[in-house]
Amino acid sequence: MNDQNKEKNSDCTHMNRCQMYGLFELDDSVEVWKILYCRGTYTRCERYKMAERGLRVLPNLLPNGQTIEV
Template sequence: MRSCRLFPILSASNALDYWVGVYCKGEFTKCARHDRLTRGLTVAPNLLPNGKKI
C-alpha cells in the first residue's frame, strides 16, 4: 500500500482509512489504480481508487 503514489497525498487527511479499508484491504480488484497497473497502463497520480480524479 505504501508504494501507491496516492498514499502520501491521502495520509494527510482522514480519508486515508476509508480508501485503504474499502479498496486496499477490501475490494482491491475494483480499484481503478490497481486495474490500470495490472493492465500495464499509466496511473495518474491524482486518480482515486473509485476512478475519479482529485
C-alpha cells in the first residue's frame, strides 16, 4: 500500500506511542498540529518519517522538523 492510500481517512499509525501527540491532546490551542500532521496527511510528519526510517525520535521534535526548548 502506498503512502497516499495509507493516509486516506486514517490516523497516524504512531499516534499511540508518540509523546508529542500526548502534548497536543493536553491543550486545545495546539490542535492544529493534529489536523495538519496526525490525521490524513501524517506521512509528512518529521517524527513519523524518522521513526519509519528506524531513527531515534527526540521527544521535543515537532512534526514540522522544528524543536521546542526543554
